[in-house]
């Protein structure tokens with residue numbers, strides 16, 4: 001089957017083309033060509049993943065050159081989701097619907113979540129943010145399912161357990177040693193800093209996170225509830241005394257009782273940290289705006305948290321979730337970029 005152009009945009013320097021190919025069964029595969037920067041021959045079999053690869057450029061701010069007829073509504077929907085200002089969408093409407101008369105751009109405002117969400121963010125003083133793995137992957141934290149080497153053959157669910165710690169402390173320590181080493185070069189991204197800034201401005205009351213990497217702390221968020229614990233500190237498994245990370249990595253035991261040392265993460269099969277959860281639940285119940293970011297809400301009990309909120313709810317995630325219909329605003333896009341746009345809109349509204 002021949003390659004087809006799905007979407008082509010003209011940036012300040014380059015043409016960016018999203019191409020696709022259909023197999024005999026009608027299934028698409030996609031890839032991106034960035035002109036002089038070269039073709040990204042990574043292939044996607046998911047439309048949204050392919051489109052998110054385009055998100056590395058502000059493609060929706062570029063001039064649309066070609067839109068595939070079969071993808072007109074999808075692309076128009078994606079442009080509406082990313083638009084900071086509906087008035088700028090006229091060229092996109094023309095590219096997507098060349099036969100239709102252009103309506104008044106104000107009629108699109110209802111369908112653009114960013115300006116409407118920014119308006120709500122500007123007004124609140126008690127927003128709560130719930131973040132998941134998607135927040136960290138944009139900082140380059142490897143997803144352990146796609147990890148290389150030793151860990152490709154070993155299921156983390158078998159290593160990150162109390163049983164593994166007790167029966168194979170070496171393997172347990174090597175597993176967390178690698179995860180800690182991976183963290184050394186990781187920095188918060190623009191989205192982490194926007195959330196920290198909103199806390200300082202009194203907009204965000206707290207961040208509840210499923211991530212154990214400490215990036216919200218690093219970015220300066222003052223109130224963070226770590227629902228699955230943190231990798232950055234270590235304690236004795238037996239007596240609970242805090243210990244040095246170095247001692248854990250070098251295989252030493254607790255200086256007080258001789259028990260095994262371990263990171264302060266929640267291991268599979270362990271109870272979740274009650275105090276952090278209580279504080280998160282209270283903050284969510286009392287908040288008038290909940291921002292769910294970078295989580296597909298697949299894991300119980302975290303996926304129950306958004307339902308505790310009686311206020312407004314928004315979700316920013318790289319893929320659709322089965323809970324999307326419960327949110328007032330749904331944005332499927334890159335997180336750092338989306339938060340930067342929202343921050344810019346909030347500042348412009350002041």
Ligand SMILES: [Zn+2]
Nearest residue numbers: 236239254257
């Ligand atoms: Zn101890």
